[in-house]
Amino acid sequence: xxxxxxxxxxxxxxxxxxxxxxxxxxxxxxxxxxxxxxxxxxxxxxxxxxxxxxxxxxxxxxxxxxxxxxxxxxxxxxxxxxxxxxxxxxxxxxxxxxxxxxxxxxxxxxxxxxxxxxxxxxxxxxxxxxxxxxxxxxxxxxxxxxxxxxxxxxxxxxxxxxxxxxxxxxxxxxxxxxxxxxxxxxxxxxxxxxxxxxxxxxxxxxxxxxxxxxxxxxxxxxxxxxxxxxxxxxxxxxxxxxxxxxxxxxxxxxxxxxxxxxxxxxxxxxxxxxxxxxxxxxxxxxxxxxxxxxxxxxxxxxxxxxxxxxxxxxxxxxxxxxxxxxxxxxxxxxxxx
Amino acid sequence: xxxxxxxxxxxxxxxxxxxxxxxxxxxxxxxxxxxxxxxxxxxxxxxxxxxxxxxxxxxxxxxxxxxxxxxxxxxxxxxxxxxxxxxxxxxxxxxxxxxxxxxxxxxxxxxxxxxxxxxxxxxxxxxxxxxxxxxxxxxxxxxxxxxxxxxxxxxxxxxxxxxxxxxxxxxxxxxxxxxxxxxxxxxxxxxxxxxxxxxxxxxxxxxxxxxxxxxxxxxxxxxxxxxxxxxxxxxxxxxxxxxxxxxxxxxxxxxxxxxxxxxxxxxxxxxxxxxxxxxxxxxxxxxxxxxxxxxxxxxxxxxxxxxxxxxxxxxxxxxxxxxxxxxxxxxxxxxxxxxxxxxxxxxxxxxxxxxxxxxxxxxxxxxxxxxxxxxxxxxxxxxxxxxxxxxxxxxxxxxxxxxxxxxxxxxxx
Numbered sequence: 001x002x003x004x005x006x007x008x009x010x011x012x013x014x015x016x017x018x019x020x021x022x023x024x025x026x027x028x029x030x031x032x033x034x035x036x037x038x039x040x041x042x043x044x045x046x047x048x049x050x051x052x053x054x055x056x057x058x059x060x061x062x063x064x065x066x067x068x069x070x071x072x073x074x075x076x077x078x079x080x081x082x083x084x085x086x087x088x089x090x091x092x093x094x095x096x097x098x099x100x101x102x103x104x105x106x107x108x109x110x111x112x113x114x115x116x117x118x119x120x121x122x123x124x125x126x127x128x129x130x131x132x133x134x135x136x137x138x139x140x141x142x143x144x145x146x147x148x149x150x151x152x153x154x155x156x157x158x159x160x161x162x163x164x165x166x167x168x169x170x171x172x173x174x175x176x177x178x179x180x181x182x183x184x185x186x187x188x189x190x191x192x193x194x195x196x197x198x199x200x201x202x203x204x205x206x207x208x209x210x211x212x213x214x215x216x217x218x219x220x221x222x223x224x225x226x227x228x229x230x231x232x233x234x235x236x237x238x239x240x241x242x243x244x245x246x247x248x249x250x251x252x253x254x255x256x257x258x259x260x261x262x263x264x265x266x267x268x269x270x271x272x273x274x275x276x277x278x279x280x281x282x283x284x285x286x287x288x289x290x291x292x293x294x295x296x297x298x299x300x301x302x303x304x305x306x307x308x309x310x311x312x313x314x315x316x317x318x319x320x321x322x323x324x325x326x327x328x329x330x331x332x333x334x335x336x337x
Numbered sequence: 338x339x340x341x342x343x344x345x346x347x348x349x350x351x352x353x354x355x356x357x358x359x360x361x362x363x364x365x366x367x368x369x370x371x372x373x374x375x376x377x378x379x380x381x382x383x384x385x386x387x388x389x390x391x392x393x394x395x396x397x398x399x400x401x402x403x404x405x406x407x408x409x410x411x412x413x414x415x416x417x418x419x420x421x422x423x424x425x426x427x428x429x430x431x432x433x434x435x436x437x438x439x440x441x442x443x444x445x446x447x448x449x450x451x452x453x454x455x456x457x458x459x460x461x462x463x464x465x466x467x468x469x470x471x472x473x474x475x476x477x478x479x480x481x482x483x484x485x486x487x488x489x490x491x492x493x494x495x496x497x498x499x500x501x502x503x504x505x506x507x508x509x510x511x512x513x514x515x516x517x518x519x520x521x522x523x524x525x526x527x528x529x530x531x532x533x534x535x536x537x538x539x540x541x542x543x544x545x546x547x548x549x550x551x552x553x554x555x556x557x558x559x560x561x562x563x564x565x566x567x568x569x570x571x572x573x574x575x576x577x578x579x580x581x582x583x584x585x586x587x588x589x590x591x592x593x594x595x596x597x598x599x600x601x602x603x604x605x606x607x608x609x610x611x612x613x614x615x616x617x618x619x620x621x622x623x624x625x626x627x628x629x630x631x632x633x634x635x636x637x638x639x640x641x642x643x644x645x646x647x648x649x650x651x652x653x654x655x656x657x658x659x660x661x662x663x664x665x666x667x668x669x670x671x672x673x674x675x676x677x678x679x680x681x682x683x684x685x686x687x688x689x690x691x692x693x694x695x696x697x698x699x700x701x702x703x704x705x706x707x708x709x710x711x712x713x714x715x716x717x718x719x720x721x722x723x724x725x726x727x728x729x730x731x732x733x734x735x736x737x738x739x740x741x742x743x744x745x746x747x748x749x750x
Contacts, residue, residue, distance in 0.1 A: 322608030
């Protein structure tokens, strides 16, 4: 029938245009980064170091090339050695009981007091065993700057706010023990909000979730109290700004602003999407990320449930509408041809 | 004073008829507004546009009750207040966003239907011109609306588009278009700011809709006398056919009344359209809401890629591949080119493009070229894409220059 032929032509050109401006254009605009499935083995870090060497090789100024290339080569060696050691420690049998004693050292800073130390508030560790990956925790205890892939920020990775850990927990067995303790004793049933607060909330606000860098904003009785709290938040933000270079963005509707694959790869290795960013790798487990993602989707797309509840009814209404309209049309046109 | 029945009861049919000529109005606009019978579903696009515009107005009214045109609160009033605190605010917003995008798809289908069937000439020039004017007004309406959420893309699209007016310097065409500081004058500031947002808010919710409604009335009125075209471009006597219809020789008559016969088909097509439309509203609205615009406006952080919404991409791509001043002239040409169609097409033949010799190739080439321009307009201007875009832009301009020559000697089909 002629009408169907015309419809096919219209649909064809419409879909070609849609394909061109949506899937095709976006595939050309954004570089592809593959997810490492929340495995922290330093693969991406070593690849980045390799790429830096390739870039250095193209420098034309011979003197500059020599210095940059030398530094890049050293970094590659350091990265390879570091992740190889992490892999070795990972194979050790950790003793959670022995780890508990060493863990006491952590409590000096990670005590939940909410006091900024060297730029950020040290995270609470109550849920660390559920949130963070084992390999990542090992790497973090060995060298926090290397583990979170922000060593480019520090001339000496000891300068990392947690850099002194290297003098506190020194042997591979000690590291394995502490990690075993965290992974067995510091586990909890996570909720999306807690996961977000622990993993992201000390640097990132989420104003749609009523969260600042100091946690949930309570209701205040007087304006003075509210302003005093606001000043505290601003002070904390200034400290974070000084440490990170800029205030990390509010994450209220980040889930709408970035694609799912971007978020998943970014969280595993921020450098992969934003080279030279000061954002550290967080080391979330797949399950921990699932919780963070759930929270971001809740604040970023709060109407999802309502949409899915209402959608079918509206569509069914219009299907019935169309069927009735068809019968009317048929009755009106029956004597015309 | 005209004749009127003094005994008629107030507001009775006779009473109203004496004062408002309701029977005549009903005949002229509805039951004896004759439409050709030989049409297909593409003839329903006008009513679909009217319905979509209605949806935009209704959803817009609900949104404007909660939207705050302030650079500090605009973003959150859209993304938080409307999306979470207002009952069904999310629904109105998604309807508004999806309709704003889909309305352009239907406009393009409506436009290319007109071009394909030659419905812009031989007495129908004013329909075409008022339609093109509506296209320009809808574009302005869409652009001003896009500023309102005050996201990154609002801000930077506003920056880029207003910067275009910076081309009018003493270097432009030997200084004939030299308007100093016109960009600042438009923005009311050196960069898009509060004045800019308030102005575009006013344009979007008041002045432009008002003008659009006026031009829609003109567009409908322009249609009444020359009548709607049909699938074969056939010219026939509407009076005679109408007489046959009224004498119940409906099979022999070539016309149908607007109401209820034409309308019954329109409403059926509209039903199918609404099923698709609400599928998009509930399950696939992302295409109409660019992710970049969910980052709040930040004048210190330029997004990696800045591109307009899909319906502006073809004209953006005509601007982009050339040096700034040449691009500006090409862009200006692209904006008015379609207005000239009735005058550039020198053939008197009103028929589907496929039966019109060389014009057949002109039509399909133009359609494909505009799709190529649209896709290239979104891609980053790198490597081969720049060349493809430039070639497509040149083809677009050449097609309009060639149109009088290829239609002049067209044989009557």
